Amino acid sequence: MALIAYARVSTDGQTLDAQISQLKAAGADKIFKEKVSGARADRPQLRKALATLMSDDVLVVIRLDRLARSTRDLLNILDEVASKGAHFRSLSDTWADTTTPHGRLMLTVLGGLAEFERELIRARTGEGRERAKANGVQMGRKPKLTPHQRKEALRRRDAGEALTAIARTYDVSHSTISRLQA
Structure with missing residues (x-):
């Protein structure tokens, strides 16, 4: 079992030093570091960290916001971690620890809430589309010809x-x- 760590800051003006020292203190075997906005989907060092994970390894971050930019993004990353037979732990967010039964429960509840939110959005979007059609709004691309x-x-x-x-x-x-x- 290896502790694979990921550290990220958003801008060049910020430093990774505090995160690295906390991750080393937690026993990280390898630390992947990058200076890139969390809003970017292409984070090469995160991809490398995920690719490195083996069965029973643990991906460690100091806080959830260092790993994911949204609940959906977090759940996608955690799904990828789980698919490798690995675990996840956030040092500051103790409830986000899939090495414990309580942590797995909390993340399952979080996943359920995210799915519920997606269903609500889908329903509201469908209702809005139906109202627009009833009001004569043409859906789709504008016709090329008059x-x-x-x-x-x-x-x-x-x-x-x-x-x-x-x-x-x-x-x-x-x-x-x-x-x-x-």
């Missing part, structure tokens, strides 16, 4: 004119013309 252009293009197509010639007139692809329906 109703007048559509009628004219259909008339020209029915007269046997080449699709590419019609399309060139309206600056659209020939497949847009071929998909037109009366």
